[in-house]
Amino acid sequence: MIKLFLRYSAFFYSIIIGLLGWCLIYAFLPVESIEPIKLKTISFIGLNYLALIIGFISFSFKIKNDVNHDKLSFVRLIKITMIIIGISYVLRWIDLFYLRDLSFFNNLKYNRVLNNLNFKKSNFVFILASIIKSIYFLPFVLAFVLKIKLKSKLGLISCLFLVLPLIEAALLATRKPLLEVAIIVVICFLLFRKSPINKKSITVFLSGILIVLTLSTVFLFSRETKGEESKDIYEHLLTANYNEILKPKSQVVAYFESENHNDLLKFYSFTIMHTGQYFIHGVYEFNHIIEADSLPITNGANTFFIVPKLLNKTKLFNKIDYSNPSPRGSVYLTAFGGLFIDFRWLTIIVMFFMGVIQKYVYQKSKQSIIYIPILIYFLIINVFLLILNYMRGAGTYPFIGFVILLIILKLVRKIIHEKSISS
Numbered sequence: 001m002i003k004l005f006l007r008y009s010a011f012f013y014s015i016i017i018g019l020l021g022w023c024l025i026y027a028f029l030p031v032e033s034i035e036p037i038k039l040k041t042i043s044f045i046g047l048n049y050l051a052l053i054i055g056f057i058s059f060s061f062k063i064k065n066d067v068n069h070d071k072l073s074f075v076r077l078i079k080i081t082m083i084i085i086g087i088s089y090v091l092r093w094i095d096l097f098y099l100r101d102l103s104f105f106n107n108l109k110y111n112r113v114l115n116n117l118n119f120k121k122s123n124f125v126f127i128l129a130s131i132i133k134s135i136y137f138l139p140f141v142l143a144f145v146l147k148i149k150l151k152s153k154l155g156l157i158s159c160l161f162l163v164l165p166l167i168e169a170a171l172l173a174t175r176k177p178l179l180e181v182a183i184i185v186v187i188c189f190l191l192f193r194k195s196p197i198n199k200k201s202i203t204v205f206l207s208g209i210l211i212v213l214t215l216s217t218v219f220l221f222s223r224e225t226k227g228e229e230s231k232d233i234y235e236h237l238l239t240a241n242y243n244e245i246l247k248p249k250s251q252v253v254a255y256f257e258s259e260n261h262n263d264l265l266k267f268y269s270f271t272i273m274h275t276g277q278y279f280i281h282g283v284y285e286f287n288h289i290i291e292a293d294s295l296p297i298t299n300g301a302n303t304f305f306i307v308p309k310l311l312n313k314t315k316l317f318n319k320i321d322y323s324n325p326s327p328r329g330s331v332y333l334t335a336f337g338g339l340f341i342d343f344r345w346l347t348i349i350v351m352f353f354m355g356v357i358q359k360y361v362y363q364k365s366k367q368s369i370i371y372i373p374i375l376i377y378f379l380i381i382n383v384f385l386l387i388l389n390y391m392r393g394a395g396t397y398p399f400i401g402f403v404i405l406l407i408i409l410k411l412v413r414k415i416i417h418e419k420s421i422s423s
Helices: 004-007 009-028 039-059 074-099 106-121 124-135 138-145 153-161 164-172 175-193 199-226 227-238 252-257 264-291 306-314 334-367 369-383 391-420
Strands: 029-035 246-248
Touching: 004 009, 004 138, 009 029, 009 039, 009 074, 009 138, 009 264, 009 306, 009 369, 039 199, 039 264, 039 334, 074 153, 074 164, 074 391, 106 164, 106 199, 124 306, 124 334, 124 391, 138 369, 153 175, 164 175, 175 369, 199 227, 199 306, 199 391, 227 252, 227 264, 246 252, 246 264, 264 334, 306 391, 334 369, 369 391
Parallel strands: none
Antiparallel strands: 029 246
């Protein structure tokens, strides 16, 4: 078992970090839950973690070497992915700024309304572009793995691709891309850059966390502030619906309601408190609904609603409903909560096969670096299992985008092979 742990340490560490991180935040965060954690909740979460691990360790795949892969140099591979993803982003921006009428001059909440309201104007091509652009991190990861200097032209451009999702994040005040980009960079350094831990690396790491948390709170304030309410932003956020299940302690609320504290200190105190609450409240939300009456079984339409959403766009089928049936609305229920709505206790089987798939991708990444970015995405999902359903909605885009990219690369290799034979 120790040899297995060491050989696949990234998988096991991703689970440990998620669990340990949740427990540490819970231990130090000044909040109190309205309801005690039920045994049913703990059992469901524990059994699903166990199923994921058993699925991972139960199978071993014989990966055949792809002899044609070398015909495309790694550098050419990165360049091709950059072109494909770059075109996808251009189409995405046409969709957002032209078809959906979004603008940086609009109120951020108004942009979010327009984005949902004008979704019907987007055709299948633009949605496909949105899917493919979700693998924006692939050039950076490949360049990092190949140890291409980040100061080189190719390395610099690969870094710029990490900035692309932040444009849409700023447009819609969405915080998830900020966190995702930061985690991708951290994972790459931990797995592939064996640099010693020193004062410089610690300073850079802490500075990065500070920047991400600051921007995250700025986005939140910008999104939630409405004219005359701007001075009461703390009161507004402290009464948001997720505070109904996991609320800050009374002395914490009194601190933010007081006008006698330094604004900057209050801002960062709230940033830490809110971020911690963001990380752990999903478990309590799931705990609250696990025995809810008349909670429908959605058979995957809750987590993977993007599938019926895309099928509805083709107009080839009768319209498929993919509304969110959670009695708590849009609050996070953890990955386990979302899958519970979809499959109830059959989620254990889903998690088992998720472990099997991860094992395949892990072993495949040892043979071909093109699989490393999607492996990293799986590691992110593992870290966030107790926090949010990272696979829900657009969270499935990278998997679909990755498969599309593999098909495109296979076609490109075939064309190059045929040209080499004809010449």
